[in-house]
Amino acid sequence: MKESFNSTLLASLLGAGIAFSSIANANNDDPIKLGLMLPYSGTYTALGEAITNGLKLAIKEQGGQLGGREIEYVQLDSEANPSKAPQNMSRLVKGDNVDFVIGPVHSGVAMGMLRVAKQTGALTIIPNAGLEAATNQLCMPNVFRTSHSMWQDSYPMGKVAYDQGHRNVVTITWDYAGGKEDVAGFEEAFTEAGGEVTKRILVPFPSTEFQSYLTQIASLKPDAVYTFFAGGGGVDFVRDYSAAGLKESIPLLGSGFLTEGNLQALGEAGEGVMTTLHYADTLESEANRKFVSAYQEAYGELPDTYAVHGYDTGMMLAQALYAVKGDTENREALIEALSNVHLNSPRGPMTFSESHHPIQNVYLREIRDGKHEVVDVAYEQLEVPDDACKM
Structure with missing residues (x-):
């Protein structure tokens, strides 16, 4: 079901004459370029830094490579400014020729990014913005979310x-x-x-x-x-x-x-x-214990949900690019590999729905002695009803 869905969506974009970004012309011996469109100044600075830290930690654990290729980071401050989003996204895709765009935090910025993602076909992974439309009314085969919806x-x-x-x-x-x-x-x-x-x-x-x-x-x-x-x-x-x-x-x-x-x-x-x-740093699992320990060692502080979003983005890329042997030229195969990722995440098991939204546990947490203690699983493997996704 998922295979035919993604093939159909990709064919629809190709049939519409959409010009994909420079990924299609990439030399697989070149580094993979990750464009990070996140807030590195202003109110949401800490969120942008946590996502970046988590992403880089995951890739460091893969030996600094994805699918056997070196990684180049292109970081661009989104400033959490929706009015600059289309210009910034275009700069990453058309100017810097990135292979993937990772961002944003702010839902208003996501709206501007999604317009450019639709025009260019740029592979986009949303590591925070929770607007429902991203994987519903505005869903598209080249857009994934590794975070949540409201x-x-x-x-x-x-x-x-x-x-x-x-x-x-x-x-x-x-x-x-x-x-x-x-x-x-x-x-x-x-x-x-x-x-x-x-x-x-x-x-x-x-x-x-x-x-x-x-x-x-x-x-x-x-x-x-x-x-x-x-x-x-x-x-x-x-x-x-x-x-x-x-x-x-x-x-x-x-x-x-x-x-x-x-x-x-x-x-x-x-x-x-x-x-x-969908996360608490006190979750009792081997995957979370290892993540918390590694994050603390690398950055000197406990990780939060935003750090997990970045980490899982990196692990998602690692799994998909391993499956396609680092080949970013075959877009249909790459999107299929991303769609079929199964993560044993610090947050628990995570897969993706047909609209590319994470299917994940949601936990009931209570603050006790200054910590988010997990009381129960409030909903196991919750899938978002993205019924308006009609790509």
């Missing part, structure tokens, strides 16, 4: 909340696409189970003035609150929620990005907060 990490929490005895909840997020996609996933599963969403609160983006909303939540007295905020906004919300005295009486649930990378900043306010995400 829905995939939030949907499992809906059933978890119901199973915990919560029957009415309030949801709260920023009024922007990513937050609303995340909350919608939770609401879908929670209402399917029989729960009721008492109110959805939308906060103007990127405001972190939460006090009036917390007062409103206190007056509604829901069984629990589900939220999506991230970065500094996530820290502010969790701290304010605790300071308002709500945490003890109204459990706080969220997507994993509420607390990911923020444990130290959250301190005591984060204790007991439960989230769902």
